[in-house]
Amino acid sequence: MKLDNIYKEEKKSAFAKLSEIIFTMASRPSGLIGLSILVFHIILAFVSPYIAPHDFKAIDPTLMLQAPSAEYWFGTDDLGRDVFTRTILGGRTALTITFFGSLIALLWGGLLGIFCGLVGGKIDDVVMRIVDAFLSIPWILAMLLIVSLLGTSTEVLIPALGFFYGKGIVRVARAATHDVIAKDFIVSARARGHSNFSIIWNEIIPNVRDAILVEGAMRWSWMLLGFSSLSFLGFGVSPPTPDWGLMISNARGLMSFAYWAVIAPIVGLSSLIIGINLTADAFAKALGIDRSTKAPV
Amino acid sequence: MADIIQKVKNLSIGFRSKKGEEILILKNISTNIKKGETVGIVGESGSGKSTLALAMMGYVKHGLYTVGGECQFNSSNLLKLKxxxxxxxxxxxxxxxxxxxxQALTPNLKIGYQIDEALQLHSDLDEIQREKKISELLNKVRLPSPETIALRYPHELSGGQQQRVAVAMALAGTPDLLLLDEPTTGLDVTTQAHVLELLNFIAKDTGTSMVYVSHDLGAIAQVSDRIIVMYSGEIVLEGPSRDILKRPIHPYTHGLLKSIPKLSLAGLPESMPGSQPQPGIIQRGCSFFDRCSFSDENCKNNSPHLEFLKDLNTSVRCFNYEKLFKEGQVNQTVNKIKxxxxxxxxxxxxxxSISYAKQKLLDHIFNRISDDNPTVKDININIKKGETIALVGESGSGKSTILKSIAGLLRTKDGLIRFDENRNLSSDLKERDPNDLRVIQLIFQNPDESLNPNHTVEEIIAQPLKLYFGLKGEELKKNIIDLLQKVRLGEFYTSRYPRQLSxxxxxxxAxxxxxxxxxxxxxxDEVTSALDVSVQAAVLNLLQQLKEDFGTTYIFVSHDLAVVRAISDRVAVLYQGRLCEVGPSNDVYKFPSHPYTEVLLGAVLEPDPDIKPKLVAxxxxxxxxxxxxxxxxxxxxRIVGDICKKEIPPWQLTDSGNAIRCHIPIKELQKEQF
Known part of the structure; x- marks a missing residue:
């Protein structure tokens, strides 16, 4: 029932709206857990260079594959490097690259989707078939091709990931636009003679923003997994920079007797992904676009 | 008493707000439904009428709960049964x-199968008996050739036929009580009259009790023996149908009957101020207090009880009903519009002419529309400055289509739209210059959809001001407040969102x-049909006032002939995208008429038990x-022969300047219709 907030509600500032949304998210256990994990990871990414107990690239053959101890909390890897240090540093690159990658995906996917939804007709048909064609290419093959042609620098990875993860957003944004496009306020704006740009900016975006943001948040966690897979395959971050995907790849052969070297990055990666997923879910619920609610009646 | 089949006793239903307060949707409702009677429950949206009807079959909507009271049917409380x-x-x-x-029929199952399902559940008949019963039921609801109807899918039937099937399904279990929730609201005027007539017949034929829920006093008047008027979750008036419609002794009903436009009266009825309060707002006093013209200090502080008047057989919730009782019948006054x-x-x-036909490749290339039988054809209307012209017809008559083309939202196939005697308007928006766009504005049927839910009232009204006049800052604000005052809304509305408005x-x-x-x-475009009855007259009056102030011309599309009668100077009647009759509204509402106008006029439902609809076609x-x-x-x-099927009828002028397109000579039409 939405009845009770009908009467008293004033126009709120963006900040007030945001804090209300975050408060609503945190009022659910799953939202609170998700948010705490996500915030923990973000803070860790900022402070880890200052709190890391050891040098992440210091190789010491005498310390190879040590079990966890008071000195090396998570043990050491096959080159004698401290796993704890590398684990807390290992999320930084992934987080940064995928965050900006998601922003790019959100931007181009969202705008293209809204545009297609608005203009419809032939342009929409052609663009959507191109998007479909791209969707049918396995992304990892395409990524490998791009990376091997252009290298693994951040300037290549961010736009490439942004491009491949934006395709799905095009569809979501287009569908959300179709929901509002038939409403009379759009017809009214058209009849007044507003430009397409003005209709998109003033009439459509405020109504589809929520759906696209939630989709973007989900994409972020998928992209994180995708990026770690690239690293795992050796096409993401180059050694000796610590990265979870890379660490898992290096340590997986020694798993039977040095499980600590692989468990730590796995926990790091999966907790971050779970955190983002839970947050995105809670975000959707707080905005009122929950797909799992009961049918009315 | 033995003949009471449902007894609602002190029923209260409510919900809990986010702050944990209990807010009542139904407040202490008590009423009895007797065997064989039809009770009409009338009220505006949000008055709790549907909640009451659902409670009568033991159902409480998700989110609501029973606060107290019971619904007794066969000596068991339905609300406790599981x-x-x-x-x-x-x-x-x-x-x-x-x-x-x-929407209630399953789209991928045949009609016969769906009725059979209801029979299997609710009767003990075997297969052969059931088959017989199906055609019996379809016959009873007067569907043509039951055998073929049973083999059809719901989408192959018209709205009226679907409603008849729903009635047949409901009758499958031979119920003692039939609950009807706005059963004719979505139907066309002529269909509505037919369905009501069917319901009347069924009530008499089967002796089933009916509870008819509607916002439409016209429909209620045709079917019910007794009327319950609800307002803000309370019963405010209950009594025999005729008395309530003729001599309502509650101010709300009184005002409502005064504010409904009637066919017999040309002009705008008085409007009722304000709107129904949201649930939970009224803490003290009578819930109708601020809209009532009979109220005093007592009404402000104390809430009246439902009082039973034995000699009138009526219950009323008002301190001052005697004043109204003395006033007697409702005297409707209208402001004649000049x-x-x-x-x-x-x-x-x-x-x-306008076509919805799909364009073929060749047509795309030559940028033309080829369709021999377009949806809208041969429309010739000239509209004078400052007049209100109404386009009238049932759904599918092309009235909204024409409006869209005038607004430039839909391309015409042929023909010219000329503005101000010399400017040709393209039917494509992109080819019109901004000033041509400015001079024609639209108001839509449903304000929920025509206002962007994420914009405040200020942002909504600012859009045309910014676009056409480039206003900014203080001047923009001043203009917005000015406009709000013109539509009788206060300055404080600027920061509100549409969802916070009634x-x-x-x-x-809008x-x-x-x-x-x-x-x-x-x-x-149907600007009043999504509004509550008590608010409708106020909006019509406002439109009329603004028109007089600004000299605006209105093109008014509606299916409601009474509303059209109230506001328009001239009327154009459309059927299947072709004009049937055009003329001054006084003359269109008088005979002789085009046979279609005659059908439409006959089907209008008036809130008066003495005026029955005439079912001509x-x-x-x-x-x-x-x-x-x-x-x-x-x-x-009134078809006269082959000529009607072969030739397009000529325009004929009546003495008063009314144009009718029919093969029958005016004189004969006049003879037959009088």
Whole structure:
């Protein structure tokens, strides 16, 4: 029932709206857990260079594959490097690259989707078939091709990931636009003679923003997994920079007797992904676009 | 008493707000439904009428809960029953007919199968008996050739036929009580009259008790023996149908009857101020206090009880009902509107046709539309500056289509739209210059959809001001407040969102937005049909006032002939996208008429038990206009022969300047219709 907030509600500032949304998210256990994990990871990414107990690239053959101890909390890897240090540093690159990658995906996917939804007709048909064609290419093959042609620098990875993860957003944004496009306020704006740009900016975006943001948040966690897979395959971050995907790849052969070297990055990666997923879910619920609610009646 | 079949006792239903307060939707309702009687429950949206009807079959909507009281049926409280016990009653003893039968029927199952399902559940007949019963039921609801109907899918039936199937399904369990929730609201005027007549017949034939829930006093008047008027979750008036409609002794009902436009009266009825309060707002006093013209200090502080008046057999919730009792019958006064149109022509449609046909590749290349039988054809209307012209017809008559083309939202196939005697308007928005766009503005049917839910009232009204006049800052703000005052809304509305406004307030904002552009022509698409009855008259009065102040021309589209009668100077009647009759509204409402106008006028439901609808034609729905001849040939009861099927009828002028398109000479029409 939405009845009770009908009467008293004033126009709120963006900040007030945001804090209300975050408060609503945190009022659910799953939202609170998700948010705490996500915030923990973000803070860790900022402070880890200052709190890391050891040098992440210091190789010491005498310390190879040590079990966890008071000195090396998570043990050491096959080159004698401290796993704890590398684990807390290992999320930084992934987080940064995928965050900006998601922003790019959100931007181009969202705008293209809204545009297609608005203009419809032939342009929409052609663009959507191109998007479909791209969707049918396995992304990892395409990524490998791009990376091997252009290298693994951040300037290549961010736009490439942004491009491949934006395709799905095009569809979501287009569908959300179709929901509002038939409403009379759009017809009214058209009849007044507003430009397409003005209709998109003033009439459509405020109504589809929520759906696209939630989709973007989900994409972020998928992209994180995708990026770690690239690293795992050796096409993401180059050694000796610590990265979870890379660490898992290096340590997986020694798993039977040095499980600590692989468990730590796995926990790091999966907790971050779970955190983002839970947050995105809670975000959707707080905005009122929950797909799992009961049918009315 | 033995003949009471349902007893509602002190029923309260409510919900809990986010802050944990208990807010009541129904407040202490008590009433009895007797065997064989039809009770009409009437009220505006949010008055709790549907909640009451659902409670009568033991159902409380998700989010609501029973606060107290009971619904007794066969000496068991329905609201306490669970599972199997409830199943035995629902469908078998109490059946429900929903508002939208099209949505209530399963789209991929045949009609016969769906009725069979209901029979299997609610009767003990075997297969052969059931088959017989199906055609019996379909016959009873007067569907043509039951055997073929049973083999059809719901989408192959018209709205009226679907509603009949819903009635047949409800009757499958031979219920003692039939609940009808706005069963005719989505239907066309002529179909509505037919369905009501059917319901009357069934009530008499089967002796089933009916509870008829509706916002439409006209429909209620036709079917019910007793009327319950609800307001803000309370029963405010209950009594015999005739007394309530003729001599209502509650101010709300009194005002309501005064504010409904009638066919017999040309002009705008008085409007009732304000709107129904939201649940939980009224803490003290009578809930109708601030809208009542009979109220005093006592009403402000104390809430009246429902008082039973033995000699009138009526219950009323009002301290001052005696004043109204003395007043007697409702004297409806109307403000006659004067036709202030000038001779100057402002808009001219000549030979306009519009097609929805899919374009073929060749047509795309040559940028043309080829369709021999377009949806709208041969529309010739000239509209004078300052007049209100109404386009009238049932759904599918092309009235909204024409409006869209005038607004430039839909391309015409042929014909010219000329503005201000010399400017040709393209029917494509992109080819019109900004000033041509400014002079024509639209107001839509449903203000929920026409206002962006994420914009404040200020942002909504600012849009045309910014776009056409480039206003900014203080000046913009001043203009917005000015416009809000013109539509009788206060300055404090600027920061509100549409969801915080009532239906009438939303429509006022939409009106303000249209007037912000300082237009010459405003296209009104069913502007009052989504509004509550008590608010409708206020919006009509506002539109009329603004028109007089600004000299605007209105093109008014509506299916409601009484509303059209109230506001328009001239009326154009459309059937299947072809004009049937055009003339001054006084003359269109008088005979002689085009046979279709006659059907429409006959089907209008008035809130008066003495005026019964006249059912002249069959309620068939035609999907597309006939290829040749008169557009109305399929349903006309006055068809004169082959000529109607072959030749397009000529325009004939009556003495008063009314143009009728019919093969029958005016003189004969006049003889037959009088």
């Amino acid at each position: 599972g199997k016990d409830l199943e035995k009653i629902r469908g078998r003893k109490i059946a429900m007919i929903p508002q939208n039968a099209g 036709n202030k149109s000038q001779d100057k022509e402002i808009l001219n449609l000549s030979e306009v 239906g009438g307030e939303k429509q006022r904002v 009106v303000a937005r249209a007037f912000a552009a300082k237009p010459d022509i405003i296209l009104c 069959e309620d068939i729905v035609e999907e597309r206009p006939p290829e040749k001849g008169c557009s109305f040939q399929g349903r006309c009861s």
